[in-house]
Every structure is written in structure tokens, then in C-alpha cells.
Amino acid sequence: MDAEQNDSPADPTTRILHDGAEPELGLPVGDPLELTSFYVSRGAPSQGQRSYARHTNRSWEALESALGRLERAEALVFASGMAATLNLMLALADLVAAGRRPRFVLPSDGYHGVRVLADMLLARGIEHTAVDQQDLAAVEQVLASGESAGTAPILWTETPTNPFLRVLDLRALAELARAHGAPLVCDNTTATAALQRPLECGATATLTSLSKAGSGHSDVLLGAVATRDTALLERLTLWRTHGGAIAGPFEAWLALRGLKTLPVRIERQSRSALAIASWLAAHPAVARVHYPGIEAATLELAGRQMPAGFGPLLSFELAGDRSAQRADSIIAKSRLIQHGTSFGGVESSWERRARWPAEHAPPDLIRLSVGLEDPAELRRDLELALRY
Numbered sequence: 455m456d457a458e459q460n461d462s463p464a465d466p467t468t469r470i471l472h473d474g475a476e477p478e479l480g481l482p483v484g485d486p487l488e489l490t491s492f493y494v495s496r497g498a499p500s501q502g503q504r505s506y507a508r509h510t511n512r513s514w515e516a517l518e519s520a521l522g523r524l525e526r527a528e529a530l531v532f533a534s535g536m537a538a539t540l541n542l543m544l545a546l547a548d549l550v551a552a553g554r555r556p557r558f559v560l561p562s563d564g565y566h567g568v569r570v571l572a573d574m575l576l577a578r579g580i581e582h583t584a585v586d587q588q589d590l591a592a593v594e595q596v597l598a599s600g601e602s603a604g605t606a607p608i609l610w611t612e613t614p615t616n617p618f619l620r621v622l623d624l625r626a627l628a629e630l631a632r633a634h635g636a637p638l639v640c641d642n643t644t645a646t647a648a649l650q651r652p653l654e655c656g657a658t659a660t661l662t663s664l665s666k667a668g669s670g671h672s673d674v675l676l677g678a679v680a681t682r683d684t685a686l687l688e689r690l691t692l693w694r695t696h697g698g699a700i701a702g703p704f705e706a707w708l709a710l711r712g713l714k715t716l717p718v719r720i721e722r723q724s725r726s727a728l729a730i731a732s733w734l735a736a737h738p739a740v741a742r743v744h745y746p747g748i749e750a751a752t753l754e755l756a757g758r759q760m761p762a763g764f765g766p767l768l769s770f771e772l773a774g775d776r777s778a779q780r781a782d783s784i785i786a787k788s789r790l791i792q793h794g795t796s797f798g799g800v801e802s803s804w805e806r807r808a809r810w811p812a813e814h815a816p817p818d819l820i821r822l823s824v825g826l827e828d829p830a831e832l833r834r835d836l837e838l839a840l841r842y
């Protein structure tokens with residue numbers, strides 16, 4: 455499989471668009487939208503034959519194939535990013551356990567929903583701990599201490615982190631994970647495979663919420679896992695088939711339609727986000743901006759790990775009055791930027807992160823997702839909003 459895929463085009467958009475199949479006369483140029491609960495079939499179920507549509511659907515197959523070509527791996531899609539997270543956690547826990555209790559080593563500032571889910575899994579015998587994963591010595595210590603406590607560590611990372619957009623060193627984390635026999639998962643939702651390839655850095659699996667930039671039009675909830683590990687892929691498929699956290703065919707079709715323009719969208723969004731982050735950093739109403747493209751301490755690493763751009767997402771803290779009320783009134787003043795959670799869509803959006811109870815963010819931290827609007831227009835809009 456690898457030899458064949460190494461011949462695939464280097465450009466991500468070209469890889470998404472072309473599956474290498476010969477064009478067939480008389481067939482639609484678009485992808486199948488297959489609305490069915492079962493496929494006509496008879497006899498004993500066999501691998502090659504579609505039967506019941508909880509097992510597979512050609513609309514997901516088309517999306518999985520494009521995601522797989524993008525990551526040079528096999529991909530599975532799920533009902534949402536969190537459905538993908540839960541199924542991946544369960545599959546990894548099955549594979550590493552062998553008499554030991556699985557223990558997820560999470561980033562201290564990762565997506566808050568993952569912490570909530572990990573807390574819920576405690577009662578099922580799946581443990582977790584959090585560590586600042588920029589501190590490699592601390593990660594090493596946590597991995598080692600878990601082993602002596604009879605637990606099997608699974609390193610779960612996310613870079614850039616959310617909402618502080620800190621860049622973690624994927625190659626270094628993969629090396630530490632390997633040394634301790636731990637699988638490494640990277641939540642790649644913020645950068646997406648268009649900007650960052652965790653599997654090439656040594657990760658066992660990547661997790662992507664396609665509800666964000668992956669689909670990009672803020673009209674679908676979906677998640678995906680990509681891996682080159684066949685045992686993990688098999689286990690994950692079992693959890694999806696029998697747990698039923700499957701994608702709807704229409705959602706998969708929409709996500710694939712969006713995915714085709716992901717590299718082009720995220721390139722422009724990254725360029726605009728970098729310009730806006732630099733502008734905000736010099737603004738008197740702003741005390742601190744978090745963005746991989748302007749963070750001096752990790753700039754070299756970020757450039758190596760995300761060579762095509764630093765993504766659409768940034769966050770900033772206010773100078774002077776740092777109250778939640780001031781941040782809320784700034785957000786309320788924008789005409790162009792949508793108010794709300796989520797990110798990565800074609801339209802810019804922002805929110806005060808600490809409004810979510812499980813979030814670890816200062817009360818005034820505003821997370822901004824830069825969309826496809828003209829960056830000069832966005833700056834004018836921000837200038838007006840920041841006057842309050």
C-alpha cells in the first residue's frame with residue numbers, strides 16, 4: 455500500500471481530488487450520495503459485499519478514501535469529532551490493556567471536551583492524567599510513572615493546543631511514546647492534514663473533527679480517525695459497527711464537498727490570521743496574542759511542523775480592564791465576525807472561551823477564527839470593536 459501511495463501527487467488538493475482510478479464514461483463526476491439503510495445482498499455476509507448500512511455506505515467510503523489519500527493512511531469517519539474520540543479511546547484501551555489499566559496522558563491545555571469525556575470514562579476503569587506537553591521531561595516522567603503503577607500509557611496530544619495555540623513537538627513526543635511502548639494520538643483538528651501530518655512525525659493515529667476547517671462551511675458535525683496501524687483500524691471498525699456512531703451519508707457527502715477546497719481555504723485563512731495576529735499584537739487594547747506564527751519561542755518548530763501555514767485560529771487577552779463584561783461587549787460590537795463557538799469555517803467567528811465551564815482560560819480571553827473575508831475589512835471591524 456505504501457509503495458503505491460508514495461507515487462501519489464505531493465500537492466494535497468490534487469491528492470484529495472484524484473483517486474487514481476481511470477475515468478469511466480457515463481458515470482457522474484461527483485461523489486455518491488447514497489441514502490439507504492441496506493444494500494441488496496444474499497448469502498453469508500462477506501467482506502467485499504455491502505449488506506447493512508451501519509457497516510458501510512459509499513458516501514462515507516468516498517470521504518474516507520479522500521481523507522486516507524490526504525494522510526497516506528486508512529481513515530474512518532464517525533458521527534462527530536467526539537464520537538471519533540470516544541471510539542478511538544475505547545479501541546486503544548482494548549489494545550494496550552493486557553492486564554494493565556489504560557491511562558491517557560492528556561495535554562494540560564487541550565480541547566475541553568476531551569477532558570470531560572476522559573472524566574466520564576474513569577468509572578469504566580480508564581484513567582487519565584494531564585501534563586504540559588511542551589515540557590518533555592515532565593511527559594517522560596508521567597509516562598514512566600504510569601508503567602510502575604501498573605498502567606499502560608497512551609499519549610494523547612493536540613497541537614496547536616486549544617485555546618492557547620501552543621505548538622508541541624510531535625517528533626519528540628512520538629519518540630518518547632515509542633520509548634515507553636505507548637501509542638501516540640494527535641488531535642489535528644486545528645491544523646488539519648492540509649497543514650500538519652502527525653503520522654509522518656511518528657503518531658499512531660490522528661483524530662480530526664471535520665465539523666471545523668475540514669468541512670469548512672459550518673453546516674455539518676463529523677469526525678475522522680486516520681491510522682496506518684491495521685490492528686487499531688480493525689478494533690476501531692468493530693467499535694463503530696457495533697457501537698453505531700456512524701456518519702450520516704449526507705453529512706459525509708457535505709464534508710467531502712468541503713474537504714476538496716480545504717488546502718486552498720486554509721492557506722488563505724492562515725495568511726489572514728497571521729496578518730491579524732501581528733496587527734493585534736501591536737494594538738494598545740491587547741495585552742497578549744496567542745498564535746503559532748508570532749510565538750518566538752516555538753516559531754522555528756512551528757515552521758518545520760506546519761510549513762504551509764499556521765491555521766485560522768488565534769486567541770488574545772485584553773490590556774487594562776480584563777473583565778468578562780468588557781470582552782463580551784467587544785465581541786458584541788463586531789459586524790463581520792459571527793458570535794459563537796466552533797472555528798475553521800469560511801466565515802470569521804469569535805467567542806469568549808471562559809463562558810464554557812470546563813474551559814481553562816482567563817475570563818477575558820477571546821478566541822478568533824479567521825475566515826475568508828478580506829483581512830483589511832476584518833481589521834477595520836476589529837478596530838471598531840476594540841474601541842469599547
Ligand SMILES: *Cc1c(COP(=O)(O)O)cnc(C)c1O
Nearest residue numbers: 534535536565641643663665676
Ligand atoms: C471541536 C473539536 C473536537 C470535537 O469535535 P465535534 O465534531 O464537535 O464533536 C475535538 N477536538 C478539537 C480540537 C475540537 O476543536
